[in-house]
Amino acid sequence: MKEKIYRSHVLICTGTGCVSSGSKNIKHELQDELADNNLLDEIKIVETGCHGFCEKGPIMIVYPEGVFYCQLKKEDVQEIVQEHLLKGRIVDRLLFKEPLTEESIPSYKDIDFYKKQHRIALANCGKIDPESIEEYIANNGYEAAGKALTEMTPAEIIEEVKSSGLRGRGGGGFPTGLKWEFAYKQDSDKKYVICNADEGDPGAFMDRSILEGDPHKIIEGMIICGYAIGADEGYVYVRAEYPLAIKRLQKAISNAEELGLLGDNIFSSGFNFKLNIKKGAGAFVCGEETALMASIEGKRGMPNPRPPYPAEKGLWGKPTNINNVESYANIPHIIAKGAEKFSSIGTENSKGTKVFALTGKIKNTGLVEVPMGTTLREVVFDIGGGLTEGKKFKAIQTGGPSGGCIPSNYLDLPIDYDSLLEVGAMMGSGGMVVMDDSTCMVDVARFFLSFTQSESCGKCTPCREGTKRMLEILNRICQGEGEQGDILLLEEFGHHIKETALCGLGQSAPNPVLSTIKYFKKEYESHIYDKRCPAGVCSELSAAFVINKEECVGCGQCVKVCPVDAVIRDKEENYSIDDNLCISCGACAQKCPVDAIKQG
Amino acid sequence: MKSLEELRELRKKVEKEIKMRKDNSAPKIIIGMGTCGIAAGAREILQAVMEEINKRDLDVEVSQTGCIGMCEKEPLMDVKLPGKDRITYGNLKKEDVKRIIVNHIINTNVVAELVIARLEE
Numbered sequence: 020m021k022e023k024i025y026r027s028h029v030l031i032c033t034g035t036g037c038v039s040s041g042s043k044n045i046k047h048e049l050q051d052e053l054a055d056n057n058l059l060d061e062i063k064i065v066e067t068g069c070h071g072f073c074e075k076g077p078i079m080i081v082y083p084e085g086v087f088y089c090q091l092k093k094e095d096v097q098e099i100v101q102e103h104l105l106k107g108r109i110v111d112r113l114l115f116k117e118p119l120t121e122e123s124i125p126s127y128k129d130i131d132f133y134k135k136q137h138r139i140a141l142a143n144c145g146k147i148d149p150e151s152i153e154e155y156i157a158n159n160g161y162e163a164a165g166k167a168l169t170e171m172t173p174a175e176i177i178e179e180v181k182s183s184g185l186r187g188r189g190g191g192g193f194p195t196g197l198k199w200e201f202a203y204k205q206d207s208d209k210k211y212v213i214c215n216a217d218e219g220d221p222g223a224f225m226d227r228s229i230l231e232g233d234p235h236k237i238i239e240g241m242i243i244c245g246y247a248i249g250a251d252e253g254y255v256y257v258r259a260e261y262p263l264a265i266k267r268l269q270k271a272i273s274n275a276e277e278l279g280l281l282g283d284n285i286f287s288s289g290f291n292f293k294l295n296i297k298k299g300a301g302a303f304v305c306g307e308e309t310a311l312m313a314s315i316e317g318k319r320g321m322p323n324p325r326p327p328y329p330a331e332k333g334l335w336g337k338p339t340n341i342n343n344v345e346s347y348a349n350i351p352h353i354i355a356k357g358a359e360k361f362s363s364i365g366t367e368n369s370k371g372t373k374v375f376a377l378t379g380k381i382k383n384t385g386l387v388e389v390p391m392g393t394t395l396r397e398v399v400f401d402i403g404g405g406l407t408e409g410k411k412f413k414a415i416q417t418g419g420p421s422g423g424c425i426p427s428n429y430l431d432l433p434i435d436y437d438s439l440l441e442v443g444a445m446m447g448s449g450g451m452v453v454m455d456d457s458t459c460m461v462d463v464a465r466f467f468l469s470f471t472q473s474e475s476c477g478k479c480t481p482c483r484e485g486t487k488r489m490l491e492i493l494n495r496i497c498q499g500e501g502e503q504g505d506i507l508l509l510e511e512f513g514h515h516i517k518e519t520a521l522c523g524l525g526q527s528a529p530n531p532v533l534s535t536i537k538y539f540k541k542e543y544e545s546h547i548y549d550k551r552c553p554a555g556v557c558s559e560l561s562a563a564f565v566i567n568k569e570e571c572v573g574c575g576q577c578v579k580v581c582p583v584d585a586v587i588r589d590k591e592e593n594y595s596i597d598d599n600l601c602i603s604c605g606a607c608a609q610k611c612p613v614d615a616i617k618q619g
Numbered sequence: 620m621k622s623l624e625e626l627r628e629l630r631k632k633v634e635k636e637i638k639m640r641k642d643n644s645a646p647k648i649i650i651g652m653g654t655c656g657i658a659a660g661a662r663e664i665l666q667a668v669m670e671e672i673n674k675r676d677l678d679v680e681v682s683q684t685g686c687i688g689m690c691e692k693e694p695l696m697d698v699k700l701p702g703k704d705r706i707t708y709g710n711l712k713k714e715d716v717k718r719i720i721v722n723h724i725i726n727t728n729v730v731a732e733l734v735i736a737r738l739e740e
Contacts, residue, residue, distance in 0.1 A: 024673050026665075026681035028639060061669055083639040083680045106652040107683025146640060153633040156626065165623035278629075279620040287621050 025063040027104060032078040032145060034069030034231050035224070035263055036385075041093070042077035048096040053104075062104055068232015068267075070145035071386035072132055075115060080127060080145075087127035088113045118382050118404045132383050135402050137364065139372050140188075140348035141388045144232030149267050152274040155235040161280055163351035167243045168288040176247040176354065177203055183358035184370030185350075189215055189306075189343030190418065190447040191523070192369075192436040198340060201330035202248040205338035210250035212241050213334065213341040216257035216264070217311060219303040220419025221470060223450040225374040226344035228386050230257065230264035233348070234271035238281065238294060240347030243354055245292045248340050252293050256311050259298040268296060303420075303474035307522045308341045310476065321478045322522035343448065345374055365391035369435030373446065379416075379453035380407050389434075396430040399453055410455035414538070418447025420467040420474075421527030423534025424460060443534040445527065459556035460539040461546055465493040467531035471524060482525030485516040489532060497557040501547035506536060555603060555618050562619045563598030564608055570615035577607035577616060638678060644701045645678045646724050651695035653686025659693035660713075667716040668696075679724060692735055698723050709735035 031037075031046050046064060053059050070078050075089035079099070086109055088099065095113055102108045114123040115130055124130050138144075147154040155161070167176050181196025202210060214237060218226040230237060241253045257265055272294050275281040283291045297315050304310045305320040312334045314320035333339025349371060353361045362370045369391040375398065378384050382404030389398060395415055399405070406412055414424045417434075423444035425432070432438055436446050454463065472486040489512050492505050513529030520526045536543060545551050552560035566577070566586075571594055578586045578594070585600035586607060596607070598619070608616040620626055638645070650656070650665050665681070672679050689695060692709035698719065699705040706729055708719060715733055722728045 024635065024669075024676070026669055026672075028637075030640075061665070083682060085640075105683070106657075106685055107650075108685050147637065153629075154637055156630050157633040157637045159630070161620070161626055162623075162630075165620075165626050169623050285620060286623060286626075 023060075025061060026083075027062045028065050028082040029062060029104075030065045030067050030080040030082070030145070032068070032070050032076060033066040034073070034145075034228060036069060036073035037076035037078055038263070040073075040076040042091075044093050045077050045079065045091050045096060048093050049100070052096055052100040056100055056105060058100070058104060065148045066150070067147060068144045068149045069228040069386060070127075071136075071141065071228070071388075072130075072383065073386065074382070074384040078145075084109075085126045085128065087115055087125065087130065089115050132385070132387070132402055132404070135393075135397060136388050137372050137390050138388045139352050139361075140229060140236075140345050140374055141232070141386065142352070143236065144228060147233070149232050149234055150270050152235060152271065152278060155233070159355065160235055160351075161239055163354035164239045164242045164280070165286050167354050168246055168286045168290055171354075173203060173247045173249065176243060179358045180247075180350070180353060181358075183349075183353045183361040184365070184368075185346065185353060185361065186369060186436060187343060188345035188349070188373065188448070190421065190445065192446060195342060195346055198330065198342070199244060199247055201328065202250075202338050202340040205331060207338050209252075209337045210248055211334045211337055211339040212245045212248065212250045212253035213308075213312070213315070213329075213339055214241055214253065214255040214344060214347055215306065215308065215311060215341055216255055216261075216344045217299050217306040218258065218261075218344075218448060219301075219306050219474075220421075220448055220450045222378045222452060223376045223419055223448050225376055225386060225449050227261050227264050229344050229348050229374075230261065230268055234264075234268045235275065236348050236351055237268070237344060238271055238275055240350035241294065242281070242285065242292050243350050244340055244342070244347065246288075246290050248338070250338075250340070251291045252295070254295050254297050254315055254334070256297045256299055256305070256315060258301050260301055265296060265298065272296070302476070303471075304476045304522070304524050307524055310522070311341070312339065321476045322524075324521060345449075366433060366435045366438075368437055373434070373449060375449045375451045377403050377451050377453070379451075380410055380455040380458075381405070381453040382407060391435045392433040394431050394433050395425065398434070398451070399430070403453065406453065406455050410457070412453070413456050413458055414454045414460065416444075416452040416454065416463065416467075416531070417450065418445040418527075418530070419450040420471045421445060421523070421530055422447045422450070423530045424454070424463065424538060425534075426538040443530070443537055445530065457554055457556070459552050459554040460535040460542045461493065461496055461552075462554075462556045464532045464535045465490070465497055468493060468528065471528040475524065475528070479519075479521035479525060481516045481519040482521065482528060485512055485520075486525070486528050488512060489516075489529065493532070496543065496546045497552075497560070499546075499550050499557075499559045501543075503547070505547055506540070506543050509533075510536060555605065558602045558604060561603035563601035563603060564596050564605065564616050565598075565619040566594050566596055566607075567615045567617065568593065570613055572613050572615070574612060576610045576612065580606045580610045582606065635676075635678065639680060645680050646701065647680045647682065647697075647699040648724075649697040649699070650681070650683050651685070651687060651693055652683040653690070653693075655686050655690035656693045656695060659690075661694040663713050664694045664696060664711055664716060667713045668720070671717055671720045675720070675725070677720070677724065689735070695735075697738075700724070700727060703727075705738040706734055707736035707738070708733045
């Protein structure tokens with residue numbers, strides 16, 4: 020049957036971000052409007068994965084022009100249909116406006132957020148319908164798998180991956196080709212391929228977006244890996260909290276099976292491969308590879324000492340290769356386009372691109388993919404659009420709870436595995452949280468440590484007891500009970516835990532504390548010695564707020580918003596704050612329309 | 620999937636589906652869809668264009684534009700072949716569409732008697 024040709028495709032983002040900002044309603048409204056205007060035969064609606072620009076969701080792109088509409092509401096749909104789809108007039112007010120110039124930009128290719136990106140892993144995300152294997156194939160999908168299975172030997176594939184310089188995108192940065200080679204060299208009747216999609220870092224959603232937006236790419240990467248190492252079965256370990264990713268992956272697997280891209284004798288090469296999904300219950304430690312495999316086997320998700328490495332004794336004691344989602348997403352590109360093309364991007368020891376989830380006090384939050392070696396400044400200011408109104412950059416936290424905080428004097432640091440380690444942070448899976456001057460670094464360290472502490476599986480003492488003791492000290496400091504020697508004690512604990520913990524979770528858990536001590540020691544000192552939180556975050560250590568009587572307009576909004584009734588209104592309608600009651604939460608200052616409330 | 624060739628065959632079939640989302644050098648048809656155009660029957664012209672494209676399985680980018688001031692000569696339709704001048708046809712009737720598509724788009728011969736303007740490359 021011949022596919023019908025439409026004159027226009029309307030792409031609506033149905034990634035989790037846009038769905039939660041209402042893209043499903045937009046889609047239904049559009050369907051109704053198209054039906055009312057008799058346009059269903061001419062215009063096709065395509066649901067896509069994440070476009071990355073979640074801040075501006077719901078997002079719609081209209082082809083052939085490639086016009087980018089953002090922050091849509093249900094009421095806007097009629098106008099788009101009437102004006103753009105019927106009369107060809109672009110609806111200017113719904114276009115993206117560049118934050119600095121206020122200029123509207125019709126084509127998404129010209130938006131700074133996209134212009135500076137280089138998309139390999141995310142190449143198809145937002146461009147194709149993730150539930151259509153045909154659209155994936157139309158975009159050269161499964162070509163790399165076909166080439167690998169019919170024209171290359173396993174050794175050639177491994178050589179190609181090795182010379183591409185690809186390193187593990189889950190955070191560790193171990194060379195992927197080398198990992199494959201270890202598994203390939205093992206002699207065994209059964210081997211496994213595992214995709215680690217147990218994305219657990221707070222704020223990170225790279226893997227989810229790839230699975231939701233381009234699931235076939237992961238399947239293709241895993242087929243190639245299976246063939247290369249000699250495995251006939253694979254698992255995708257994905258958290259149950261990602262229902263949409265699981266649903267789309269399931270559909271992708273059954274479509275690939277129908278077309279014979281999974282199953283027996285793929286491409287008549289004699290190679291068989293079957294793929295299973297294992298839903299994880301959401302424990303952070305299951306992102307650690309040995310704990311993950313224990314979880315697949317039905318055991319409690321706890322890490323085991325390495326060696327033996329998974330390549331020797333992995334899942335059910337068989338040689339196993341385990342990579343992160345983003346690592347597999349790069350494989351089809353490397354095989355199809357060649358290692359050289361891939362390794363021409365990036366720095367000397369970190370090749371290709373990296374996807375980051377950009378969040379925090381920044382204008383353009385979202386998902387970005389940039390070449391290795393891009394500076395933090397470019398990511399934060401050029402792509403991220405800088406900080407939210409009137410705020411000053413203080414630090415950027417990379418690598419999630421295992422990473423560290425990098426202060427502003429390192430803004431021109433080129434991002435790669437080694438440079439981040441040198442400054443005490445790490446690549447991690449790619450979380451990036453931007454912090455402004457209203458952030459208390461001690462509180463940040465406490466937040467991340469409380470996360471790892473509660474996610475510690477409890478198997479080894481350094482992590483179980485050590486992180487708990489560190490957290491107790493941090494809690495004391497934030498409550499104004501810090502003592503001399505606390506900083507040294509934290510550092511000592513931190514170094515011991517790093518050296519002795521069993522797995523990556525424990526070994527990296529002290530990083531947020533150590534890096535904030537390294538770069539923001541003064542803040543720790545003012546908490547401990549001056550009993551003062553400079554950012555005004557830790558309520559016990561912050562000065563009470565004061566209302567400036569000259570500027571106050573008497574609107575009374577501060578009274579309503581104060582959670583402890585500390586704002587007093589006297590008979591003459593004068594407002595003041597009782598500093599005995601004030602907990603320095605800052606809610607009144609945020610609410611005040613004339614900025615009359617300041618911390619005293 | 621039996622072979623790489625089979626995959627490529629399938630791709631050829633489905634490629635057209637998403638072609639418009641890539642930068643392409645396909646011929647363009649632009650239809651005047653201002654109020655004047657619609658009143659003069661531009662919707663029927665556009666539907667006829669889509670019908671022809673589907674019938675002949677052509678790779679053509681169809682878009683619309685607003686009023687360009689020649690309301691008198693609506694419905695208007697422009698044809699732009701890659702590297703060639705943009706030709707404006709006017710006073711169109713549904714039956715003219717087939718002629719323009721066959722002669723101009725497929726055989727690259729401008730239908731001179733329907734032309735009302737020519738915009739140089």
